[in-house]
Amino acid sequence: MAHEPTQNLVEYCSANGINIHTAVQPKTVPGAGLGVYALKYIKSGEQLIHVPTRHIFTTANIPESFLSKSARKGIAVHAQLAAFFAFGSEQDLQQYRPWMATWPGLDDFVETMPIFWGYWAEQVLDKLGWTADIESMTDDHLPKRRRVSDKSSHGHGTNQRCIKTDGTDSASLKQPPFWLSPALSGNWHASRTLGSSLLGVMIEKLVGHMKSIVEALPDLHLIENNQQLTKFLHAWCQVNTRCFYYVPAPTSSKHKTKTKPPADPNEAMALCPFMDLFNHMAPPPPRDTFVSPTPNDTTQRPCKVRYTPTGFTVTTDSSIHPNHEILFSYGAHTNDALWLEYGFLLPNSTNTSDFILLDALILDTLQPLDESTLEDHGYLGNYTLHHDGSTCYRTEMVAWLLVLGRAKWRKVVEKSLDPEKACTAPTGKAKYKKTIVAWLERARGLAMENTTLLDEMGGDVLLEHFGTMAAVARVQRKSEEEKLETSRKRRGMCLARWAQISDMVERGIEKIEAEDQ
Known part of the structure; x- marks a missing residue:
């Protein structure tokens, strides 16, 4: 036995x-x-x-018989390790087989890591210039391994799709990336971006790694060969989720x-x-x-x-x-970073390192001169709401700018004065609180809108935008119901994250409104 x-x-x-x-x-x-x-x-x-x-x-x-010292120059360590575990000779890999046998299968990563979901997976393939028949891809050569825990209770696409809630979509539109959390997609809503996205950075990293291996080891035919591509993606995920500093x-x-x-x-x-x-626990x-x-x-x-x-x-x-x-502990990571890198979310109550960025919502309310003033004094951007509902000092300083005006606010910054003491109007603190609450109420409204869109998503749209890409999983061998189940699981992760964001926002509103009462 x-x-x-x-x-x-x-x-x-x-x-x-x-x-x-x-x-x-x-x-x-x-x-x-x-x-x-x-x-x-x-x-x-x-x-x-x-x-x-x-x-x-x-x-x-x-x-060195696999990758010479000269060939390694300019190739990221992550890419080198992934290439070896994907394509090393059986003789070189044999000693590591008992260890590798405990690693999760590709399907486990594909189900929970957003980089492999519909629109985002297409971005990877597009950047690679991959033109083969996607439906012909398979990873039959991969052994079926045990499932990895989701442990549930770190550039934008140029084509965005706007989906109707009745399950239909316009042929000329693309998926709205704001179904994912703002930090991952770079969007709070369709019209305002954060300026960067964790997913965009990860896509660029993965594509860069693959191109460097293609250049160093052209005989692998990494991009044009479906099995080679699948092998590398699998090994890349193993290294990404199991490495140590x-x-x-x-x-x-x-x-x-x-x-x-x-x-x-x-x-x-x-x-x-x-x-x-060893699995992860928050710091x-x-x-x-x-x-x-x-x-x-x-x-x-x-x-x-x-x-x-x-x-x-x-x-x-x-x-x-x-x-x-x-x-x-894997480190002090937000739930967005854990979702991106490992494919799981911690409960809101246990991850004291969690926070969300409010940049897009706050900058939406500022005049150009306000933004210039903030930039001149080092206060432009990076506005955070923490897991317990507390706002960061930078967020508070923007609110005081809108209360005090630019001239008086500059004096507060330059002389390190207490902004409350610099406020001559008796309603100053009330206006300050109202300003922050308005930003948080906007976040709450958008979270509700996005949650509603996800809840009302029809089956066809669910499959199209949360379905498994054949390029990275055995989708062509799955029944319609199995594909729908994967899509529902992915949507469930999106809903769970929006619920966490809503909870943080609610706590933030309660905390601000309770001040000085």
């Missing part, structure tokens, strides 16, 4: 000197992928895993100077066996607000991840009870 992939991975780690705590076990949860769990009570401060430096996979592990430490006491980190932190990238099974609250869990309490802090010259270690930062999942 064949071993489970997780058991094979544990044996692989043991044989290669990767130390795993005896109370730690990877576990497959039906419908939720793989995670790491405690078999018994584990106290705070215990080391759970140590991956020696020799088993940290970097570009140094890629054989890594800068080599000194190899001996004679070389105490640390290796200088690259200017681009994305170039400081490595993969680690077993460590990539912890301050120590003075944290209470150690009781036997009936599942609260825990994310484990500490540390790199030393000997390798990576994971150590508990709180006690963990039997059968509880063990988590560490």
